[in-house]
Amino acid sequence: MTLTLGMITFDSTDPGPLAHWWAARANGSIVEENDGWFYVVALAEAPYRMAFQKIEDPTPGKNRVHLDMTTQDLDGEVARLIEAGASELAQHTMGDFRWVTLSDPDGNVFCVSGSH
The missing domain is CATH 3.10.180.10 (2,3-Dihydroxybiphenyl 1,2-Dioxygenase, domain 1)
Structure with missing residues (x-):
């Protein structure tokens, strides 16, 4: 099973x-x-x-599970998400890999990665 x-x-x-x-x-x-x-x-x-x-x-504090989304246009998608009501929490870079941590209108944390 x-x-x-x-x-x-x-x-x-x-x-x-x-x-x-x-x-x-x-x-x-x-x-x-x-x-x-x-x-x-x-x-x-x-x-x-x-x-x-x-x-x-709702459970208070940081969620222990979150969504990792991908896009071909990281900066453009982050701007669209913020315009739609998301909040940017942090930007991260690890070598050539870049991602942005955001929260949706209810405060649920999620990440978006992709090329810039």
């Missing part, structure tokens, strides 16, 4: 707007809405889905 990643789920006090935000950023679409408490986003170029579930009290 093996495991297969089916979904990455985010907790949120208001999951609808966050699901729509990620769907727009990741070229996805909302394929399921369950009475405002659970949303599923299918991604155009990924075999897994993202989900957003309503909870009363």
Whole structure:
């Protein structure tokens, strides 16, 4: 028996707007809405889905799991994400590899890497 990643789920006090935000950023679409408490986003170029579930009290502090996104235009994509409501937290370089750490409108941390 093996495991297969089916979904990455985010907790949120208001999951609808966050699901729509990620769907727009990741070229996805909302394929399921369950009475405002659970949303599923299918991604155009990924075999897994993202989900957003309503909870009363999100876990405080830094998330222990985060998304690593890639792009062909790092600076342009970071600018688009910030314009759409993301916040830049840090820029990193390791040799020729460069990435930017951001947070989505709910404060979930994610990274974007790519060429500049």
